[in-house]
Structure formats: structure tokens, C-alpha cells
Amino acid sequence: MKKLLIGAIVLAALAVGGLAALQIPALQDRLIEAAIRSRMDESDRAPLFADDALRLLVCGSSSPLPAPDRARPCLAVIAAGRFYVVDTGPGSWNRLALLRIPGQRIGGVLLTHFHSDHIGDLGEFNLQTWVAGRGAPLKVWGPAGVERVVAGFNESYALDAGYRTAHHGAALLPPADGMMEAHPLALATDGSAQVAFTDGDLTVRVFPVTHTPIEPAVGYRFDYKGRSLVISGDTVKDAHLIEAARGADLLAHEAQNNDIVARMHDAASALDRPRLQKVLVDIPSYHTSPVEAAEVANAAGVPLLLMYHLTPPPPNRIAESVFLRGVAAVRKGGVVLARDGTLIELPLDGGRAKISILRP
Numbered sequence: 001m002k003k004l005l006i007g008a009i010v011l012a013a014l015a016v017g018g019l020a021a022l023q024i025p026a027l028q029d030r031l032i033e034a035a036i037r038s039r040m041d042e043s044d045r046a047p048l049f050a051d052d053a054l055r056l057l058v059c060g061s062s063s064p065l066p067a068p069d070r071a072r073p074c075l076a077v078i079a080a081g082r083f084y085v086v087d088t089g090p091g092s093w094n095r096l097a098l099l100r101i102p103g104q105r106i107g108g109v110l111l112t113h114f115h116s117d118h119i120g121d122l123g124e125f126n127l128q129t130w131v132a133g134r135g136a137p138l139k140v141w142g143p144a145g146v147e148r149v150v151a152g153f154n155e156s157y158a159l160d161a162g163y164r165t166a167h168h169g170a171a172l173l174p175p176a177d178g179m180m181e182a183h184p185l186a187l188a189t190d191g192s193a194q195v196a197f198t199d200g201d202l203t204v205r206v207f208p209v210t211h212t213p214i215e216p217a218v219g220y221r222f223d224y225k226g227r228s229l230v231i232s233g234d235t236v237k238d239a240h241l242i243e244a245a246r247g248a249d250l251l252a253h254e255a256q257n258n259d260i261v262a263r264m265h266d267a268a269s270a271l272d273r274p275r276l277q278k279v280l281v282d283i284p285s286y287h288t289s290p291v292e293a294a295e296v297a298n299a300a301g302v303p304l305l306l307m308y309h310l311t312p313p314p315p316n317r318i319a320e321s322v323f324l325r326g327v328a329a330v331r332k333g334g335v336v337l338a339r340d341g342t343l344i345e346l347p348l349d350g351g352r353a354k355i356s357i358l359r360p
């Protein structure tokens with residue numbers, strides 16, 4: 001008993017001493033310097049860009065609904081030493097920056113459609129990757145309408161770009177490199193996937209999806225050295241998407257749990273919030289449920305399904321379990337619920353997909 005008491009006293013003294021030590025300026029300075037260095041160091045990210053896998057990094061897993069730890073839709077596809085960003089939802093640049101992804105390695109942005117939850121951070125991606133040393137205008141691919149979105153962001157950031165060059169000099173920030181270039185993509189009338197562009201061994205295809213009344217809305221397929229992944233964008237369960245995803249290794253599909261949305265509708269009704277009620281009545285018509293997303297992956301024969309653009313974004317394990325109710329009945333395994341930082345690696349040697357969470 002006496003030993004226990006002494007142990008407790010020693011522990012308490014150490015705790016108090018530790019707290020007191022944290023008030024010593026020299027120790028505080030050491031801690032601050034170490035934190036600054038670890039936030040700025042991108043060297044440990046080099047393996048992400050090694051030419052040994054096709055990778056998908058979730059930079060935004062949420063939907064328009066707010067979530068404390070999730071940005072709005074954003075997926076970064078990493079191949080051939082660069083990353084391509086599919087959608088730039090609000091908060092997604094911040095997520096990539098926290099994950100210390102080197103901005104200068106950006107190959108371009110691909111937009112699936114122009115809902116605000118998919119384009120909100122476009123200006124930030126452009127500005128921040130320019131400052132990081134991109135060295136050329138930022139290419140932005142998308143369906144018809146992308147010219148207007150890009151022109152609008154270029155204009156709204158024009159004053160800021162001027163300030164940056166005036167402050168840091170044209171040698172560091174040449175004005176011409178700070179612009180975005182729109183690359184509108186034509187869609188096949190039969191809905192088949194068409195080549196959008198190539199980058200060495202990387203081929204990116206675009207296909208239409210169904211997000212009525214939003215037209216056009218598209219998804220993308222990435223093929224690189226024998227591995228492939230498909231991104232749905234916002235859509236209902238869609239036949240063109242199933243065709244485009246055939247034979248792919250990974251399907252990243254949006255998911256909205258309409259049972260939970262119905263409960264949100266009831267709550268909005270009870271709280272006398274009719275405008276919110278109306279929105280919650282409308283949204284099931286143009287999204288895909290988790291069970292339907294599983295059916296799409298099954299129909300396309302895709303071994304790994306990543307659900308993202310989660311509506312509503314599950315805040316904990318219980319909510320995740322409710323979100324996925326019914327999925328196990330249609331698909332045995334091969335389902336991942338995205339979080340910000342989820343990283344899926346498809347090795348180029350044909351090995352199994354590796355799933356992890358990239359931490360800041």
C-alpha cells in the first residue's frame with residue numbers, strides 16, 4: 001500500500017514538473033521549431049509519387065452537408081509522378097495541404113459538374129499550386145460550361161494574383177502561370193467513355209452520368225500501366241457508368257443513404273423548417289444509395305468499391321454502420337467508406353490493393 005502511495009506521489013510530481021517544464025521558453029522554442037519543420041517537410045511524401053502504383057487519395061469525402069473532419073468532394077489520382085484532382089469541393093485544398101501533398105506536382109483538375117460542392121475550392125487549387133511552383137497555367141477539364149466556371153474564377157482571383165506578383169516578384173510568380181485554362185470535353189452521344197486526354201502511359205476517359213436536372217454531368221476513368229479506377233461524380237445508378245467501370249480495379253462511387261435523409265426530413269418537419277424539408281424531399285432523386293452503389297460495382301465486376309460524397313457524412317462508427325445497412329446483403333466485402341485521407345494503392349505489379357489512411 002505504501003509503495004503504491006509513493007508511486008502515485010512520484011507520478012503526480014512528474015506530471016506537475018512536466019507541465020512546469022512546458023513553461024520554459026527554451027523548451028517551448030524547441031517544440032515550436034520541431035512542429036514548424038514537420039508541417040513543412042514534404043520529403044516523406046515522395047513514395048506516393050513513385051512509379052509503382054496507381055493511387056487514389058481522398059481529399060474530400062463529404063457532400064454539401066457540413067462535417068467537422070471532412071471536406072467536400074475531392075479525389076486526387078496519383079500516377080506518373082503527378083496528381084490529378086477530380087472536383088475541388090470547399091475545404092479540399094486545406095485537406096491536401098494538411099496532408100503535405102506537394103502542390104507543384106499537380107497535373108490538372110477535372111470537374112464532374114458545376115454544383116458548388118464540387119467547385120468551391122477551384123480558385124484555391126489554382127492559386128496555391130501556382131505559389132508552390134507549378135510553372136504553367138492550370139489545366140481544368142470538364143463538360144461544357146467549364147469555360148464559364150474557369151473564366152469566373154480567373155476573374156474573381158485576378159486582383160489577388162496581381163497582389164501576389166507585386167509582393168513576391170514576377171520571377172517567383174509569373175502572371176501567365178497563375179491562370180487557369182479551360183478544356184471542355186465532348187461527350188459521345190451513345191454515352192460511351194471517350195478519351196479526354198493522355199499523359200504518357202496515363203489515359204483519362206470521360207463519360208456522361210445522370211444527375212438530372214444538372215446537365216452535363218460526367219464521370220472519369222483512369223487507366224495506367226494495366227491498373228484502372230473509375231470515379232462516378234454525382235449520379236443516380238447509371239448504365240453508362242457500369243459500362244465505363246467494366247474491368248476496373250476500383251470504383252469510387254457517390255453514396256447517399258435515403259433512409260437517413262428521410263429521418264432528417266421528419267426532423268426538419270418537427271422543427272418547422274419547411275425550406276430544409278423541401279430540399280430533403282428533392283435530393284433522393286439525383287443520387288445513388290449505398291446499396292445501389294454496391295449493385296453498380298457488382299454489375300461492372302469491380303473488386304473494390306470506395307463510397308465517397310457521403311450524404312449525410314457519418315460522424316462515428318455507429319453512423320457508418322447505419323449508413324451501410326443492407327450493403328452486406330448484396331455485396332460480400334470489397335467495400336470501403338471514405339474518410340478524408342483514405343489512400344488506395346493499386347500496385348503496378350498486379351498485386352492486391354492496399355488501403356490505408358494518410359495522416360498529416
Ligand SMILES: [Zn+2]
Nearest residue numbers: 113115211234
Ligand atoms: Zn451535384
Ligand SMILES: [Zn+2]
Nearest residue numbers: 115117118234
Ligand atoms: Zn455533389
